[in-house]
Amino acid sequence: MSEGSWLNRRAFLKGAGATALAGAATSGASLLHPVTAGAAVQDGSGQFDFDTPYDRIGTDCAKWDTIIERHGAENIQVAMGVADMDFKCAPVITEALMDRVKHENWGYLKMPEDFFPAIVDWNRTRHGLEINPDLMALSDGVHPALIAALKALARPGSKVLLTTSTYSGFYMDLRESHTLAEESPLIIDNGVHRLDFDDLESRISQETDVLILCNPQNPTGNCWSPEDLMRLGQLCLERRVVVLADEIHCDFVTRGQKYTPFASLPDKNVVNNSVTFQSGSKTFSLAAMKVAWFHSTNPEYFRKVQDQHMAQTNTLGVVAHHAALRGGAEWLDQLLVYLDGNHDLVEQYLRDNVPQIKYTKAQGTYLAWLDVSQIGEAIGAAEKAVAATETEEEEVTPEDIVVRWLVENAGVYTNPGSNYGPGGEGWVRMNLGASRQLIQVALDNIAEAMNSL
Template structure:
C-alpha cells in the first residue's frame, strides 16, 4: 500500500504551488489548492529509475529509445483500448506548447478557434496571443452536470473556423465525454473541415464507473482530422519533467507539426523526462490504481462535507481529474469579492472561476490531490468563513 496520507513539506523546493503563493496571490500563508499538481510522491519505480540515472553521472544530449515509444503504445492500448502506431507519436515538451504550435501551423491570422467554456484558461490566452479569434461554445449546466451544446456550436461555425480545442476529460468541470457526445462533436467538425485538437492530459485519472474514450479512437475519419495530446505529467505527478506526446495518425498533419517542433528547436528531450515517462507507463499502474481509490475517497469526503456543513456551496461532481469545480453563486458575492473571501477570510488559495471564461464567474476550482488531513483543514476554514459571512 502506498501512503497518500503522508504530508510532505514542499516549501523551498521552487514549487510553484507552495513557493509562488506570494507572487500569485499576494499572501504566503494560505493553503494552496490551486495549480494542478498533486502533493504526493511519484511512483517508487519512477523515483528509483531517476536515482539510477543520476548515479550514472553524465547528463548529455539525449535521444528517445524505442522502449520509450513502446511504453506509450502499450499504455494507451492497455488503459484506453486504442492501438496506435509508433510513427504517429510526435513528442513535445508539453501540451500547451503543442497547442500553440498547432494553432500557429494550421491557422492564419484572423482565423477562429473554438473552445468550450468554462475551460482551461491558457487555451484562450494562446489563441489570442497568436492573433487568432476565440469563439466560445459554452457548456450547458443543468442539475449539477455539464453537457455539450451542439446547437450553439453549429450556430458559431463559419468558413473562418479552423480548429476546435476539445478538453477530454474536461478541466475544470470534470466531465468524461461519452461516445455519443464525441461522435456528434466529431461529425460536426468533419462536416465543416475543422481540425480537432484533443487535450487528453487527464485521461488516466478517471473515477470508477466512467471510462475515458480517446476522440481519435472512434473512427479512422476522426483520427485523420485530429491531434491527440497526452502526457504522464498529471497521472504520475511529474509535470516538472516536461515530457508529453501528441498522437497524429494523419501523415500530412504530423509532418507539418514535426516541422514546427524542429523550427522552434524544442524537439530535444529532457533526459530525466524520458526515464520518468517510460518507467511510469511500464511500472506505475498499481500505484495509479491506489491513487484513484484515494482520490475517490477525497472526492466523497469533499461532497459529503459541503452537503452537511457548507450547503451554500455546491460541488459539481467530477467524473475525472483531481480538480473540483465549486458553485459558489449562492454566497451572493461578485467574482472579485469571492476571490478575496476565499483567500483572506477562508485562507485558501484556489483558481478563480472567471479565468476559465465568463461562464466560470461565481465558481472556484479546488485541487483535491493532497493528503486528506490537508483537505479537511481547508474545508474547515471554508466552513468557518462561510458561517461568518451568512451570519453577518
C-alpha cells in the same frame, strides 16, 4: 520543506553520488532503469502512502510558493490552485532517476528505444487505444505541441472553438499562435455540464479552422461520452474544423466513469480529422519534467504539426516518464481510489455542512469545480470587483474577490472561475490532488468562515 530537511536531502543525494556508477555505465544500449511493474511498493502491505501530507513549501513549487509569496505565509494554510499533486511521486520514478543520476554525464539524448513502445503499451493497456508510433512525436509539453498544431492547422487571425469553461492555458496558446477564441459555453443541467451543440454549430463560420477539445475537461471534470464525441466529431468533420484533442487528464476518472479517447471513435474519418495530445505530467505529477507527446492517424496533419514543432526533451524527463509508464500502473490505481475518496469527501461535506457551495462530483480529473455564487452575492463580490478594478492595474473579477475572501477567511487558495472563459462566473476550481488531511483542513476552514457571513 524546512531548511533542515533540504540540507538532509542534499546530503542524501551526495551520498548516492559517492557510491556511483559501475552498473550504469555497463548497462549497454540504454541508461534507462530496468523497471518491473509494481516494483517499489511503499510499505509491507503493498499500499502507497497518500495520507501523510508531503510538505512542498520552500521547494520553488508553483502551487504553494507562488501563492505564499502573493498572499503571505500566514494567510495560506491549503494551496489548492495549479494542477499538480502534492504526493510523493511513484517510487519507481525516484528509483529510476537516482539510478540515472549515478551516470554523471548530461550530454544530448538519443531517444531510448523503449520509450515510444512504453507510450503505446500504456495507451493500449489502459485505454484500449492503438497508436501508430510512426505518427507520434515527443514534445516538451502539451503547450508547445498545441501551439505548433494551431500554427499548422489554423490560419493567423482565424477562430478557434473552445467549449467553456475550459482550461485557461488555451488562451495563452491562442495568443502564441495569433488565433482568436470563439467560445461556446457549456450548458449546466442539474449540476452537470453539457456541450451545447446548437450553439457550437452556430459559431462555426468560414473563419473557424480548429476546435480544442479538453477530454476529460478541465475544470468541469467531464469525461465526454462516446456519443457526445461522435456528434462533435461529425459536426467538425462536416464543417471542416480540425479537432485538437487535449487528453492530458485522461488517466483520471472517478468511480464508474470512463474516458473515451477521441482517437478511439468508430468513425475513421472523424478520427482522421484530429490530433491528440497526452503526457504523463498530470498522471504522475511530472509537470516540470517537460515531456509530452502528440499523435494522429492522419499523416498530413501529423507532418504539418511536426513542421511547426521542435521538441526540447530532457534526459530526466524521459527517464521519469519511462519508469512511470512501465512501472507506475499500480501506484496510479491506488491513487485513483484515493482521489475518488477526496471527491466523495468534498461532495458529502459541502452538502452536509456548507450547502451554500454546490459541488457535483467530477467524472474525471482531480479538480473540483465549485459553484460559489452564493458567497459572491453574500460578500458583494460584483461591486467589490468594480471598485478593485479602478484601483488595481489589472481587471479584478467577482471570482477573484471570492478567491481572496477564501484566502483571507479560510486560508484556502482556489482558482477563480473567470480564468476559464464564459461560464466560469460564480465558480472556483479546487485542486483535490493532496492528502485527505489537507482537504479536511480546507473544508473545515471554509465551513467556519461561512459562519461569519
